[in-house]
Amino acid sequence: MRVFSGIQPSGKIHIGNYLGSLMQWVSFQEKNECIFSVVDLHSLTVPYNPSLLEEKIFEKVIAYLAAGINPKKSIIFIQSQVKEHAELNWLLSVVTPVSELKRMTQYKEKAKKYPKNINAGLLNYPILMAADILLYDTDVVPVGEDQAQHLEMTRLIARNFNKRFGNVFKIPKAFIPKTGEKIMSLTEPTKKMSKSDKNPKSYITLFDSPEEIKKKIMSAQTDSGLKIEYNPKLKPGISNLLTIYSLFSETPINRLEKKFEGKNYKFFKENLADLLIEKLAIFREEKKKFKKDGGSLKRILDEGRKKAQVIAFKKMKKIKKSMGLTI
Numbered sequence: 001m002r003v004f005s006g007i008q009p010s011g012k013i014h015i016g017n018y019l020g021s022l023m024q025w026v027s028f029q030e031k032n033e034c035i036f037s038v039v040d041l042h043s044l045t046v047p048y049n050p051s052l053l054e055e056k057i058f059e060k061v062i063a064y065l066a067a068g069i070n071p072k073k074s075i076i077f078i079q080s081q082v083k084e085h086a087e088l089n090w091l092l093s094v095v096t097p098v099s100e101l102k103r104m105t106q107y108k109e110k111a112k113k114y115p116k117n118i119n120a121g122l123l124n125y126p127i128l129m130a131a132d133i134l135l136y137d138t139d140v141v142p143v144g145e146d147q148a149q150h151l152e153m154t155r156l157i158a159r160n161f162n163k164r165f166g167n168v169f170k171i172p173k174a175f176i177p178k179t180g181e182k183i184m185s186l187t188e189p190t191k192k193m194s195k196s197d198k199n200p201k202s203y204i205t206l207f208d209s210p211e212e213i214k215k216k217i218m219s220a221q222t223d224s225g226l227k228i229e230y231n232p233k234l235k236p237g238i239s240n241l242l243t244i245y246s247l248f249s250e251t252p253i254n255r256l257e258k259k260f261e262g263k264n265y266k267f268f269k270e271n272l273a274d275l276l277i278e279k280l281a282i283f284r285e286e287k288k289k290f291k292k293d294g295g296s297l298k299r300i301l302d303e304g305r306k307k308a309q310v311i312a313f314k315k316m317k318k319i320k321k322s323m324g325l326t327i
């Protein structure tokens, strides 16, 4: 199977991105042909600082490598360096209904969040995402739950295109994990943990220092109860922390409930902070390593770009031909 996924460099990569998406990539890598991109063109749709963008892009690549993505097995590349993504975005736009784009939850939420920046890119985001996926004849796309709607849109665009121009695209499937598909904010546990949240206490980044991790976990919002139990409706805060604990420790939630029976929230949070400090150490170490050796990061990306370009160029020819364009 061919697997494709990406993360946008819109902010600091957090444990939600890791548990919902990046961690799945590592398991897919064992038996599949995988392509992982830093989808930088997507991040241009919200306000950003151009002088900080490159650093954010490199940080995502370091996170991929530290998580266990092996550049000898999988392709790692930066989206904007393979021009076919932007080109296909345009071609797919002619089979994409505007009415469907306007229905997208992410578009509505981001338009509300940035009322002075409701740009066409924000509306067209799902078309570019479809281009990313369809360009590589992708079978499976591992993503968190928030991207399920966009994946459906990709499938719709592919079907529309195939109906009009012949059987050009594979119809990809989303892979959404059963647990960790939606990690919630630490400060407002009924809201998704998000990179672009203005409050840095709402998320734990993969590169946070031990002190930051401890502070954020200890101040995470919980209810006034005493019992450490999983009940997302009544106890969203503690349930979210249990989910995070369970995934990082590879322990089922019911075993954790037993383990922490009779213990208070403070004790549980201290344990969780220690666990995260230990599990995220690899990200801090790799970042330090690559700071000293930026050249090897560039080499990995160069190789990835070349491999992605070969696949994208070949596919583009086929797509353009099917549309009657001169190639």
Ligand code: AQP
Pocket: 006, 007, 008, 009, 010, 011, 016, 017, 018, 019, 020, 021, 142, 143, 144, 145, 146, 147, 180, 181, 182, 183, 184, 192, 193, 194, 195, 196, 197
């Ligand atoms: N809270 C989350 N829980 C589980 N999975 C999540 N993902 C995002 N948030 C959570 C998954 O992470 C991958 C990368 O996301 P993205 O960079 O494409 O952007 P996003 O989905 O919009 O994620 P953010 O963190 O909320 O970023 P901003 O704030 O910039 O919009 C995706 O697979 C996503 O599902």
